[in-house]
Amino acid sequence: MTDKKMRAWPLEKFGAPDVLAERAVDVPAPDRHEVLVQVAACGVCGQDVMRRAGKVDRLLGAVMGHEIAGTVVRVGADVTRFAAGDRVACMQRRACRSCPACLRGEEVLCETGVLYGEALDGGYAEYCLIDELSLARIPDAVTFDAAAIAACAIGTGYHALRLANTQAGQRVLITGAGGGVGIHAAQLARGMGAEVVAVTSTPAKADLLTGYADEVLVLEEGRFAQQVRDQTIQPDVVLDLSARHTLPESLRAVRRGGAVMIVGNLDGGMVEILPGAFITREIRLVGSKACSLLELEDCLRFIERGVVTPVINDVMPLGQAAAAHHRLAARTALGRIVLRP
Structure with missing residues (x-):
């Protein structure tokens, strides 16, 4: 002292x-x-x-x-x-x-x-x-x-996208897309060459999100999987930033063989899921925590180069x-x- x-x-x-x-x-x-x-x-x-x-x-x-x-x-x-x-x-x-x-x-x-x-x-x-x-x-x-x-709002999504092995041409769906992690993950996914579907439960954020995503879906009574199935190609990767409230829908929305990443939400609530979905559709469910020091340095360079704003x-x-x-x-x-x- x-x-x-x-x-x-x-x-x-x-x-x-x-x-x-x-x-x-x-x-x-x-x-x-x-x-x-x-x-x-x-x-x-x-x-x-x-x-x-x-x-x-x-x-x-x-x-x-x-x-x-x-x-x-x-x-x-x-x-x-x-x-x-x-x-x-x-x-x-x-x-x-x-x-x-x-x-x-x-x-x-x-x-x-x-x-x-x-x-x-x-x-x-x-x-x-x-x-x-x-x-x-x-x-x-x-x-x-x-x-x-850079480390939290940007690096958290970057780490998850890397863990999911996100590739150019894939489709990435992000729940909670209007929050700090979600809106930057959308930019990063686009920077990787992916198409982005942003999901928000706040209608006031929907218009603003159009500048960061290829499609925007507003939650209807907590559900979006059927909208995804009806309106879009099923995503290869889902970044679920609201897990307790949206995980069952994320599992329904992702394509067969796709990955659902549980990212950054530690509210401690319980979620009921059916294990059979993982077997019959070969879905990967992966937890993603935070960025490494090397990833933080990447994110600072992304900001410097305009990859993410x-x-x-x-x-x-x-x-x-x-x-x-x-x-x-x-x-x-x-x-x-x-x-x-």
Whole structure:
């Protein structure tokens, strides 16, 4: 710790957005492998909203926020990859460096990995500590706002599309397509040469989604599989971002031999499915977690080259974190909301 104070928004109790309150806390000092980052932007993720409400990972005390970008101001004694003044973007999790998954280069599957903004202090603050192996350098042409959402809002869908082995000419259906992960996955799939069918439950987002997808379907009473069968060629890949509510429909919609990827939704609800569908139609059902450091670096280059354009609904002061949570919970934001200290 240092003698300097900073503003931060820790999660001290579960509840409505107004539980997020400003606190004055010490600016932390970096350990051997850590970097002290002055936060320039922090995205607001749907998981932030669920966690604040106590629906996932019921841990209290840490400063919220895992979509972080900023400037290095101080480095630990053993840090070799970064120096003060570097512009950096953060992965969602810190890996351990030593478990079998990490040694295989699969830090996403780290056996003891922990999430920034949950078990570790995150980016709803003026400064935060990040392990150097959780950071990627931001290209000069990429803004902090865009870089903040690169790992989660963009990288999550990118990782899923890669796991599904998405190819040019395939058809990709995305549920929850108006959210932060969905709208960027649509752009990435198109960048891979696939056709995109966007599914949304929010009619107000349908017109806006036409700029990012080849077809847009609005959910009717939670159902879309029959619409897909009637109106389109069945998709080769489904990215299901709303699994508890849409997984049975996704399994009905995907083509024989296709893949359904369960992506980024950890709300803990149960889903009933018929195992026979996997056998008779040879469907692959695959979980997809988060991007790797190499994939984060890819996503930053995609932004730099214009392959994907970050969709930022609004930029708000960090002091309005509660208001941002209200808007995200109301499902009125197309894309991401970004907070700035």
